[in-house]
Amino acid sequence: xxxxxxxxxxxxxxxxxxxxxxxxxxxxxxxxxxxxxxxxxxxxxxxxxxxxxxxxxxxxxxxxxxxxxxxxxxxxxxxxxxxxxxxxxxxxxxxxxxxxxxxxxxxxxxxxxxxxxxxxxxxxxxxxxxxxxxxxxxxxxxxxxxxxxxxxxxxxxxxxxxxxxxxxxxxxxxxxxxxxxxxxxxxxxxxxxxxxxxxxxxxxxxxxxxxxxxxxxxxxxxxxxxxxxxxxxxxxxxxxxxxxxxxxxxxxxxxxxxxxxxxxxxxxxxxxxxxxxxxxxxxxxxxxxxxxxxxxxxxxxxxxxxxxxxxxxxxxxxxx
Amino acid sequence: xxxxxxxxxxxxxxxxxxxxxxxxxxxxxxxxxxxxxxxxxxxxxxxxxxxxxxxxxxxxxxxxxxxxxxxxxxxxxxxxxxxxxxxxxxxxxxxxxxxxxxxxxxxxxxxxxxxxxxxxxxxxxxxxxxxxxxxxxxxxxxxxxxxxxxxxxxxxxxxxxxxxxxxxxxxxxxxxxxxxxxxxxxxxxxxxxxxxxxxxxxxxxxxxxxxxxxxxxxxxxxxxxxxxxxxxxxxxxxxxxxxxxxxxxxxxxxxxxxxxxxxxxxxxxxxxxxxxxxxxxxxxxxxxxxxxxxxxxxxxxxxxxxxxxxxxxxxxxxxxxxxxxxxxxxxxxxxxxxxxxxx
Numbered sequence: 001x002x003x004x005x006x007x008x009x010x011x012x013x014x015x016x017x018x019x020x021x022x023x024x025x026x027x028x029x030x031x032x033x034x035x036x037x038x039x040x041x042x043x044x045x046x047x048x049x050x051x052x053x054x055x056x057x058x059x060x061x062x063x064x065x066x067x068x069x070x071x072x073x074x075x076x077x078x079x080x081x082x083x084x085x086x087x088x089x090x091x092x093x094x095x096x097x098x099x100x101x102x103x104x105x106x107x108x109x110x111x112x113x114x115x116x117x118x119x120x121x122x123x124x125x126x127x128x129x130x131x132x133x134x135x136x137x138x139x140x141x142x143x144x145x146x147x148x149x150x151x152x153x154x155x156x157x158x159x160x161x162x163x164x165x166x167x168x169x170x171x172x173x174x175x176x177x178x179x180x181x182x183x184x185x186x187x188x189x190x191x192x193x194x195x196x197x198x199x200x201x202x203x204x205x206x207x208x209x210x211x212x213x214x215x216x217x218x219x220x221x222x223x224x225x226x227x228x229x230x231x232x233x234x235x236x237x238x239x240x241x242x243x244x245x246x247x248x249x250x251x252x253x254x255x256x257x258x259x260x261x262x263x264x265x266x267x268x269x270x271x272x273x274x275x276x277x278x279x280x281x282x283x284x285x286x287x288x289x290x291x292x293x294x295x296x297x298x299x300x301x302x303x304x305x306x307x308x309x310x311x312x313x314x315x316x317x318x319x320x
Numbered sequence: 321x322x323x324x325x326x327x328x329x330x331x332x333x334x335x336x337x338x339x340x341x342x343x344x345x346x347x348x349x350x351x352x353x354x355x356x357x358x359x360x361x362x363x364x365x366x367x368x369x370x371x372x373x374x375x376x377x378x379x380x381x382x383x384x385x386x387x388x389x390x391x392x393x394x395x396x397x398x399x400x401x402x403x404x405x406x407x408x409x410x411x412x413x414x415x416x417x418x419x420x421x422x423x424x425x426x427x428x429x430x431x432x433x434x435x436x437x438x439x440x441x442x443x444x445x446x447x448x449x450x451x452x453x454x455x456x457x458x459x460x461x462x463x464x465x466x467x468x469x470x471x472x473x474x475x476x477x478x479x480x481x482x483x484x485x486x487x488x489x490x491x492x493x494x495x496x497x498x499x500x501x502x503x504x505x506x507x508x509x510x511x512x513x514x515x516x517x518x519x520x521x522x523x524x525x526x527x528x529x530x531x532x533x534x535x536x537x538x539x540x541x542x543x544x545x546x547x548x549x550x551x552x553x554x555x556x557x558x559x560x561x562x563x564x565x566x567x568x569x570x571x572x573x574x575x576x577x578x579x580x581x582x583x584x585x586x587x588x589x590x591x592x593x594x595x596x597x598x599x600x601x602x603x604x605x606x607x608x609x610x611x612x613x614x615x616x617x618x619x620x621x622x623x624x625x626x627x628x629x630x631x632x633x634x635x636x637x638x639x640x641x642x643x644x645x646x647x648x649x650x651x652x653x654x655x656x657x658x659x660x661x662x663x
Contacts, residue, residue, distance in 0.1 A: 026650075028642070028648070035556070036555050036556070058558065059556075114350060124459060140456065204349070208348055210381060212562040212566075213560050214560035214561075217559055217560040218560070230595075238576070239574065239589060240589040241589070270646035273351050274351055274371075
């Protein structure tokens with residue numbers, strides 16, 4: 001048994017928690033699966049590796065809130081970004097801190113399927129193996145060894161806080177805060193384009209959206225009981241996957257995530273048509289940092305940026 | 321059976337375009353989907369399965385049923401040419417045939433109870449479905465669970481096998497045979513070709529995992545509607561519509577009015593039973609209010625209710641849902657769990 005599995009077994013045995021949400025190996029080599037462990041003897045199922053893309057804290061909210069009612073205390077395995085989601089929930093009064101037991105793990109980053117697809121030139125990966133700084137992908141009649149960083153998700157490449165900073169138990173050696181000089185490079189580059197180029201890009205990307213709402217549903221911060229797109233009296237937005245309504249959906253989601261997106265990358269990895277869902281979220285994150293020096297999910301005692309007001313905030317949009 | 325050299329494909333497709341509007345897999349951003357093709361260069365066959373499914377050809381995600389203004393009501397005109405589809409896989413072709421049973425009620429139902437969907441029929445009528453053998457199926461493919469396989473010709477008008485230098489083409493329907501007979505570059509195959517095809521088929525089938533016997537699935541599902549098993553199966557589902565929207569057989573839709581009193585249109589759009597809104601009633605009551613109910617509905621519709629109505633499963637084992645699900649809800653694992661479940 002790994003240290004993580006042991007800890008989970010212990011927590012269930014001594015009734016510290018009555019449910020643990022973690023990951024187990026998935027049915028495909030590049031995918032892991034969320035798992036709900038209720039019995040100590042099942043703790044051995046839990047695994048944590050580079051395929052654990054999901055932000056499991058999403059199971060604490062939405063219509064899954066019922067989960068919280070059924071259990072006294074829920075244990076949840078958290079990467080750095082996931083722990084920030086819990087902090088966000090606490091500051092937004094969605095989850096009581098004492099109701100959750102956070103099992104922090106040091107995260108090396110998670111794989112992005114699209115990058116692997118490109119590197120393997122579309123051939124199907126049947127096996128993967130991490131070897132030091134490299135990762136090996138094997139399929140029918142091919143084997144490719146690439147530096148780990150080449151196939152990490154963009155969110156992970158830009159991540160400063162790979163360890164859970166808020167936790168009740170930490171399994172493994174923390175990696176510490178990482179120095180990132182260019183975390184907003186993708187936004188800076190995008191801002192350099194002309195408005196026409198930016199508009200064309202956004203239109204092209206979002207025209208492909210099929211409105212399956214996978215991005216919204218995996219997102220820990222999208223927890224409204226009724227999303228504005230589901231409200232139909234009055235109807236806020238056209239229901240069809242048509243480019244203008246797609247853009248309205250995505251841009252409103254972006255704005256609703258102002259000061260709330262932890263850049264966990266769950267939306268990007270959930271999108272079945274591989275839209276660039278990150279660029280606009282990152283832009284809003286950058287604005288929040290510039291204007292309010294606020295980054296979501298870092299301080300459990302800090303009020304959410306959009307729920308507070310301070311006189312010396314930048315107000316150039318009013319003052320000119 | 322006919323053959324022509326692989327280099328003659330553009331010519332064959334141009335030949336089809338004389339009579340048909342040609343659809344084929346094409347790039348859509350980083351992904352692929354079926355699109356109307358004007359030139360051969362637009363075709364992208366780099367993937368075994370297109371990301372999005374081909375139901376879109378006859379059942380678009382957004383379809384205007386009619387528009388209205390002060391001059392009256394206008395319905396969309398029927399297409400000028402019938403549709404030919406290049407690059408389908410057998411699983412896709414079989415899916416389209418299933419949807420045809422739903423939309424044009426081709427199954428045995430008393431004539432007076434039939435509803436024929438004009439929007440489907442307009443586009444589907446006289447269409448030519450050309451499916452292509454899968455030489456290297458994916459690990460997510462499970463068409464062999466449904467008495468099919470990588471070289472299954474069922475449902476195709478023309479069945480195509482890509483060899484080393486030739487395309488081999490078999491006319492399955494009369495329509496398909498006629499088209500092939502009219503293509504000047506097509507030659508008859510010989511014994512050597514037959515041997516190559518046989519080898520390719522054996523190689524392709526060796527990539528498939530052994531089929532699971534699902535003959536008891538329907539009768540099992542009949543008995544477990546209120547079984548706690550659904551809790552185990554559905555707990556991790558996040559209720560997005562990714563599986564239903566990339567599924568070639570899911571066909572639930574919604575109808576929405578866009579516009580104002582004087583001018584507007586009525587559109588049909590895809591809907592999915594995974595959404596909370598799907599069954600929400602005007603009173604606010606929702607008979608499928610939680611995630612587990614909705615997961616059960618999707619499984620039941622595919623492997624139980626559809627069997628009642630059409631005597632077949634509403635699934636062809638294309639595996640798209642297996643690969644896109646954000647939380648690894650693998651339908652194959654769900655079926656295995658159901659079959660192994662002791663009642």
